Amino acid sequence: MKALFVSNGHGEASIADRIALELRAIAPDARIDHLALVGGANSEEMNDVGPQRAMPSGGLIAMGNVANIVRDLRSGLIGLTLAQRRFLRRVRAEYDVVVAVGDVYALVMALAARSPVVFVGTAKSVNVAPYGAAEERVLRRARAAFVRDEATAKRLRDRGVPVDGPANVIVDLFATADDPRADFALAGFAPALALFPGSRDSAYADGRFLLKVVRELARERACVGAAFSVSRGLDADRFARDARDDGWNVCATGNEAIPFELAEGERVVVRAWRGALGPILRRVTLVLGQAGTANEAAAAAGVGVVAFERAGDRKSRWYRRRQQGLLGEALAVEPDRLGDAVDGVAALLDDDARMARMGAVGRERMGAPGGARAVALRVAAVAAGA
Numbered sequence: 001m002k003a004l005f006v007s008n009g010h011g012e013a014s015i016a017d018r019i020a021l022e023l024r025a026i027a028p029d030a031r032i033d034h035l036a037l038v039g040g041a042n043s044e045e046m047n048d049v050g051p052q053r054a055m056p057s058g059g060l061i062a063m064g065n066v067a068n069i070v071r072d073l074r075s076g077l078i079g080l081t082l083a084q085r086r087f088l089r090r091v092r093a094e095y096d097v098v099v100a101v102g103d104v105y106a107l108v109m110a111l112a113a114r115s116p117v118v119f120v121g122t123a124k125s126v127n128v129a130p131y132g133a134a135e136e137r138v139l140r141r142a143r144a145a146f147v148r149d150e151a152t153a154k155r156l157r158d159r160g161v162p163v164d165g166p167a168n169v170i171v172d173l174f175a176t177a178d179d180p181r182a183d184f185a186l187a188g189f190a191p192a193l194a195l196f197p198g199s200r201d202s203a204y205a206d207g208r209f210l211l212k213v214v215r216e217l218a219r220e221r222a223c224v225g226a227a228f229s230v231s232r233g234l235d236a237d238r239f240a241r242d243a244r245d246d247g248w249n250v251c252a253t254g255n256e257a258i259p260f261e262l263a264e265g266e267r268v269v270v271r272a273w274r275g276a277l278g279p280i281l282r283r284v285t286l287v288l289g290q291a292g293t294a295n296e297a298a299a300a301a302g303v304g305v306v307a308f309e310r311a312g313d314r315k316s317r318w319y320r321r322r323q324q325g326l327l328g329e330a331l332a333v334e335p336d337r338l339g340d341a342v343d344g345v346a347a348l349l350d351d352d353a354r355m356a357r358m359g360a361v362g363r364e365r366m367g368a369p370g371g372a373r374a375v376a377l378r379v380a381a382v383a384a385g386a
Contacts, residue, residue, distance in 0.1 A: 001030040001383045004095040005046060006088075006110040008037045008102030010199040010231075011293025012122055015169045015372075016101045019120070020045035022376035027383075033095075037084060037102075037109060039233070051083040054201075088112040096383035099375075100142070104135045107142060116143040116382045120169065120375055126151045127365075128325030136161050144378050149367060164378055167371030170293055171300040174278035175369050181257045182227070182279035185271045189225030191349060194280050194298070195270070196289035199231035206290035208242050209308065209336060211262065211270060213288060215248075216342040218269045221349075227273040227280050228262075229294065236260065236272055286349065295323060299330040299362030300369075304355050306345055308336040330362030 003023065005016040013036050020032050024045060034046035039054045092114040100110035103123040110117045119142040124131050130152065131139065139145055139161050146167040147153050153163045186192040193214065197207035207228065214226050230236045236259045244250045248270075249263040262270040273280060277294060281287075281301040288306050289295040295305045305327070309320050324331050334344040348354060 001027045001097075001380070002095045003030060003032050003097050003099060003379060003383060004049070004091070004110075004113065004115070005032070005034045005099045005101060006037065006106050006113075007034065008100075008106035008109075009122075009292075010039060010233075011170075011296075012102040012106070013039075013043065014173060014293055015120065015122060016099065017043050017045050018169055018172050018372045019099065019101070019375050019379070022372045023379055026376055026380045035084065035087065037106060050087040051080060053080050085109065085112055089114075097143075097379055099379055104131070104138050107138055111138075111141055117141070118143060118375070118379050118382055119145040120167065121145065121147040121152075122170070124152065125149055125326055126155055127328075128322050130155060131161075139163075143382050146371070146375055146378075149365075165374065166367060167374050168300075168367045169371045169375065170296045171366050171369045172372040173293065173297045174276075174281050174301045176276045176278040178282070179257070179275050179279040181255075181275060182273070182283055185227045185258050185273050185275075185280065186225070186283050188223065188268070190223040191285040192283055193224065193226035194273075194277075194284045194287045194289075194303075195226050195228045196277075196287055196291040196294040196298070197229070197231075198289075198291040198294070199233065203231065203234055203290070204238060204242060206308075206310075207239055208246060209338075209341075210288050210290065211243060211246065211248070212338055213308075213341050213345060214270060215264060216338065217345060218264060218267070220342075220346065225269050225271075226288070227284070228270050229277065229280065230259070230272050230274050231294075232274075236274065239272065286345070286355070288345065292319070292323070295331065296327065296366060299327050300366035302359035302363050304330060304332070304348070304358030304362065306332045306334055306348065308334050308341055310336050327365050328361050330358050330365060332358070 007013040007016045032046045033049045034043050035050040036052050095115045098110045098113045098115045099118045100107040101120045107119045145163050148168045150166045153166050156163045195210045197203040217224050240250050240260045251261045257275045258271050260272045261268050287298040298305050334341050
């Protein structure tokens, strides 16, 4: 079997990787390639192919975000898109199946390869933004299609668009083997938090803010502490330098999974984490997250999430509104004024009933695990001609 994944975003690349893991279990000898339309993928399960380049926006150019669009255009977005499309045309019919992961743009690009296409929709939901008429026409060209929830699948079916079913693969992202190193990452912290600054360049600034929130909390609460997730592709040393500039005592550990610790005086308050998210999510009480997919994975694991709306950042406001529409009460959005942010998180930590409700709503909104396996089985069937 020869399969090509085409992803349209950092979180979407992680979703593609998770499906590829299941596909390899079904077809161990399969050749599984990956074209990342946004950024460099550095996939664990797939071979990176085709033109790839990071853009300043990190792929967030929806809703008329003119500033991000202009920055991307100046960085060569048009040339990159044309090169990617030429690549897809050049591999025409080379693959038994192409899997488009993301939005309809990813599907449009994948169709250029002229192989049967399986679409895995991650962006749209009736809870926040249903697929429009033009998108439905493109969806009909896919050999198989999955969307993130049953209500969205039903709406499409009612409008004559064939959909295999809901498959929210984000739910499967945290369902990884346990990692005992996570015990040390969170040792001595009560409550234990997780910090998810994200996977784009904005993560460096967002990470500094999240660390400031935790430092203020730690000054009020004797044992609170956090694991700080450093996404694949981001620079742990840069996070450490920024923390030192902000007054943290930074200690390098030489541990690949926990590259540094941050202390206030002699007290360790934060440990960096470069492992999988699942082991951390099984151990924490709350996530403070500026991420996309990682925030949703936390909700799927039944962990409440607090995000911060950055003042003056139109993209951030739009993105958080969209995420709140998807996650409902599982996500609390606080202003990024430090005092208000700390007060909001502290109040939540003291409200056991609300925390429990956030966890229950997150599980309900995100759905059951098993989506990655369902998609992989369908991909294998399509590759075999079914």
